[in-house]
Amino acid sequence: xxxxxxxxxxxxxxxxxxxxxxxxxxxxxxxxxxxxxxxxxxxxxxxxxxxxxxxxxxxxxxxxxxxxxxxxxxxxxxxxxxxxxxxxxxxxxxxxxxxxxxxxxxxxxxxxxxxxxxxxxxxxxxxxxxxxxxxxxxxxxxxxxxxxxxxxxxxxxxxxxxxxxxxxxxxxxxxxxxxxxxxxxxxxxxxxxxxxxxxxxxxxxxxxxxxxxxxxxxxxxxxxxxxxxxxxxxxxxxxxxxxxxxxxxxxxxxxxxxxxxxxxxxxxxxxxxxxxxxxxxxxxxxxxxxxxxxxxxxxxxxxxxxxxxxxxxxxxxxx
Amino acid sequence: xxxxxxxxxxxxxxxxxxxxxxxxxxxxxxxxxxxxxxxxxxxxxxxxxxxxxxxxxxxxxxxxxxxxxxxxxxxxxxxxxxxxxxxxxxxxxxxxxxxxxxxxxxxxxxxxxxxxxxxxxxxxxxxxxxxxxxxxxxxxxxxx
Numbered sequence: 001x002x003x004x005x006x007x008x009x010x011x012x013x014x015x016x017x018x019x020x021x022x023x024x025x026x027x028x029x030x031x032x033x034x035x036x037x038x039x040x041x042x043x044x045x046x047x048x049x050x051x052x053x054x055x056x057x058x059x060x061x062x063x064x065x066x067x068x069x070x071x072x073x074x075x076x077x078x079x080x081x082x083x084x085x086x087x088x089x090x091x092x093x094x095x096x097x098x099x100x101x102x103x104x105x106x107x108x109x110x111x112x113x114x115x116x117x118x119x120x121x122x123x124x125x126x127x128x129x130x131x132x133x134x135x136x137x138x139x140x141x142x143x144x145x146x147x148x149x150x151x152x153x154x155x156x157x158x159x160x161x162x163x164x165x166x167x168x169x170x171x172x173x174x175x176x177x178x179x180x181x182x183x184x185x186x187x188x189x190x191x192x193x194x195x196x197x198x199x200x201x202x203x204x205x206x207x208x209x210x211x212x213x214x215x216x217x218x219x220x221x222x223x224x225x226x227x228x229x230x231x232x233x234x235x236x237x238x239x240x241x242x243x244x245x246x247x248x249x250x251x252x253x254x255x256x257x258x259x260x261x262x263x264x265x266x267x268x269x270x271x272x273x274x275x276x277x278x279x280x281x282x283x284x285x286x287x288x289x290x291x292x293x294x295x296x297x298x299x300x301x302x303x304x305x306x307x308x309x310x311x312x313x314x315x316x317x318x319x
Numbered sequence: 320x321x322x323x324x325x326x327x328x329x330x331x332x333x334x335x336x337x338x339x340x341x342x343x344x345x346x347x348x349x350x351x352x353x354x355x356x357x358x359x360x361x362x363x364x365x366x367x368x369x370x371x372x373x374x375x376x377x378x379x380x381x382x383x384x385x386x387x388x389x390x391x392x393x394x395x396x397x398x399x400x401x402x403x404x405x406x407x408x409x410x411x412x413x414x415x416x417x418x419x420x421x422x423x424x425x426x427x428x429x430x431x432x433x434x435x436x437x438x439x440x441x442x443x444x445x446x447x448x449x450x451x452x453x454x455x456x457x458x459x460x461x462x463x
Contacts, residue, residue, distance in 0.1 A: 105412065105413075268367040268370060268371075270409070271366035275367075278402040279398045279401065283401070284387065284394075284397045293404050296405065296408070299409040300409045303409065312367065313370055316414045317451075318414060319414065
């Protein structure tokens with residue numbers, strides 16, 4: 001059997017997904033035995049023009065991580081879609097927008113203003129802003145266009161499979177790679193993860209009736225190691241997050257932040273988490289409820305930490 | 320065509336829906352802007368329902384339930400009482416004005432209260448104007 005042709009690409013992401021891919025450790029040798037890597041900007045020197053020269057559908061599988069916020073990323077997403085038989089949306093950013101998706105609380109002008117003018121360490125007296133094209137004495141220089149709104153990969157091109165996580169856990173990555181190597185691919189559109197409903201199903205903490213009088217941020221308390229973190233007043237997203245990761249965060253005293261995205265059947269992760277968090281408030285007095293809610297300083301950012309671009313509203317409305 | 324506020328109303332089956340019925344039977348005059356959806360309990364209204372209403376073009380959402388202490392399911396409306404303020408806090412971050420979402424309590428005997436709540440909500444939303452999400456532009460962009 002000829003070797004599989006594998007491509008890996010990163011768009012708007014942090015590089016953590018590459019670490020996630022390397023986490024499979026010695027299994028990389030198993031992968032190398034059956035697959036050749038034809039494109040991987042982080043590790044091998046293959047240029048965009050080399051990919052462009054490849055015939056359509058000549059790549060067997062492309063693992064694409066990162067969300068789409070610039071014209072360059074959109075261009076590469078479309079090109080890799082054309083060149084690949086199977087396109088896998090790899091990691092929270094590609095699947096749900098991820099951390100870069102939090103930019104959807106702002107627009108391009110606000111982001112540029114903050115990054116290039118307002119930040120205390122910036123000295124930009126001439127208020128120079130990134131331009132898509134600039135005439136220099138040596139010729140025209142160009143930069144990709146920066147979009148108003150961050151989008152997921154599937155909002156940009158047709159995607160075959162999703163591998164969730166920030167970054168995907170080793171077991172999740174291997175689940176996908178194993179399916180590829182063995183040629184046992186699930187139906188198109190499947191989110192590849194161990195078959196567990198929510199992070200809570202994997203979390204060994206004791207769960208009881210949840211009644212919370214006050215919410216805390218992680219630096220405000222040291223949680224007791226055996227009781228459910230939400231019961232202790234930490235906003236743990238496990239209750240509204242797809243399982244399969246093995247719940248490493250709550251086992252390390254860190255509340256789940258929701259990187260595996262919405263569980264099966266849930267269309268809006270943030271709204272789902274909001275419903276759960278509000279329901280555990282232990283009060284029937286509107287004033288007390290208000291003061292408990294005042295403890296939650298950034299509900300939208302907390303509930304949609306990884307999924308704002310794929311939420312029902314997709315972005316904030318800017319006046 | 321003159322713009323009229325489109326408001327989605329989630330009414331609990333046991334109190335508020337009957338309150339609305341009473342308003343109708345009593346031939347009270349009130350704003351025709353609320354599209355009523357009957358739910359078993361105000362706590363059935365998941366926050367996603369409210370977002371879905373805005374995504375689908377609503378200008379406002381009103382949730383009506385039994386008075387605190389009167390819930391058919393003992394404490395469903397207390398859950399609503401906790402969810403709506405947190406939802407409003409989150410919606411503010413998403414650029415949706417406070418007055419576009421309202422929670423109130425209307426019992427089966429309060430036809431007049433139903434009419435006045437609906438009138439007040441309609442006027443508040445009218446003052447805010449139509450809700451247009453940035454989504455429309457975004458979807459347009461995605462096509463190109």
